[in-house]
Amino acid sequence: xxxxxxxxxxxETDDEGYLLNLDDYSDELRDFMASEMDLELTDxxxxxxxxxxxxxxxYDTT
Numbered sequence: 001x002x003x004x005x006x007x008x009x010x011x012e013t014d015d016e017g018y019l020l021n022l023d024d025y026s027d028e029l030r031d032f033m034a035s036e037m038d039l040e041l042t043d044x045x046x047x048x049x050x051x052x053x054x055x056x057x058x059y060d061t062t
Contacts, residue, residue: 002014002017025053030049
């Protein structure tokens with residue numbers, strides 16, 4: 001387990017950087033994580049992110 005410091009909070013992630021608690025997700029955290037990876041999110045990234053999030057909500061798996 002790893003910890004990501006964001007907005008005065010400790011956000012738990014697995015060793016690959018994935019959030020352990022889905023309730024920690026926010027657009028601001030998403031943008032922060034992208035900037036930490038030196039990544040500018042495009043519309044195409046957002047389609048993938050939103051699709052995977054919706055799929056996970058429905059099927060509890062990626």
